[in-house]
Amino acid sequence: MTAPAPLLEDFLALSVDLTAFAETDLRGTGLSEQYLEKVRAACGDAVVADLLAAHRAARADPEGFDRALRHQVLSDDRLGPVARAVIKLWFAGMWYGLPPEWTDRFGAQAAAEASAVTAASYQEGLLWRAIGANPPGAKAPGYGSWAEPPRIDERYLKGASK
Numbered sequence: 240m241t242a243p244a245p246l247l248e249d250f251l252a253l254s255v256d257l258t259a260f261a262e263t264d265l266r267g268t269g270l271s272e273q274y275l276e277k278v279r280a281a282c283g284d285a286v287v288a289d290l291l292a293a294h295r296a297a298r299a300d301p302e303g304f305d306r307a308l309r310h311q312v313l314s315d316d317r318l319g320p321v322a323r324a325v326i327k328l329w330f331a332g333m334w335y336g337l338p339p340e341w342t343d344r345f346g347a348q349a350a351a352e353a354s355a356v357t358a359a360s361y362q363e364g365l366l367w368r369a370i371g372a373n374p375p376g377a378k379a380p381g382y383g384s385w386a387e388p389p390r391i392d393e394r395y396l397k398g399a400s401k
Contacts, residue, residue: 246287247271247272247275249294249295250271250274250291251265251271252298253290253294253322256294256298256304258365260329260368264365269363270332270356270359270363273356274329275287277356278321278325278328280349281334281349282347282349282350286317286321286345289318290312290318293311294312297311316344317341317344317345320338321337324337330366331364332356332359332361332364333353333355333356334352334354334355334356335353336351336352337350339351361374361377
């Protein structure tokens with residue numbers, strides 16, 4: 240099932256703000272549609288629609304986007320756990336099940352199940368780009384590359400000390 244283009248665009252905009260990676264980086268994984276479908280299948284369309292609407296509202300908040308994102312999305316009992324699961328999905332390439340308290344309260348039982356999205360999702364996890372390393376057992380970097388420690392790209396450090 241393919242997501243409508245506006246839904247995918249909204250999901251990518253949310254993902255850019257949650258991960259601090261550019262949309263081109265996210266699209267470059269080749270997994271944006273699969274990740275959106277995973278979130279929809281796990282949590283349901285109503286939760287996804289509410290999450291995306293809350294993100295759009297946070298974007299429009301004149302008081303400041305960062306504060307609005309924290310209050311309207313990440314601190315919300317219903318949307319916060321889903322947003323954090325989306326972050327983990329992009330970085331680790333795996334859907335980590337939501338806590339039983341969430342599924343008991345909001346229903347979506349599929350959200351509690353941990354699962355990989357595709358075989359490629361591990362290799363394409365943003366974690367590896369963020370630390371400047373290759374995923375062990377995949378994407379071999381070349382002979383002797385192990386002799387140097389991984390380096391964290393400076394652009395991902397801005398804001399880390401906040």
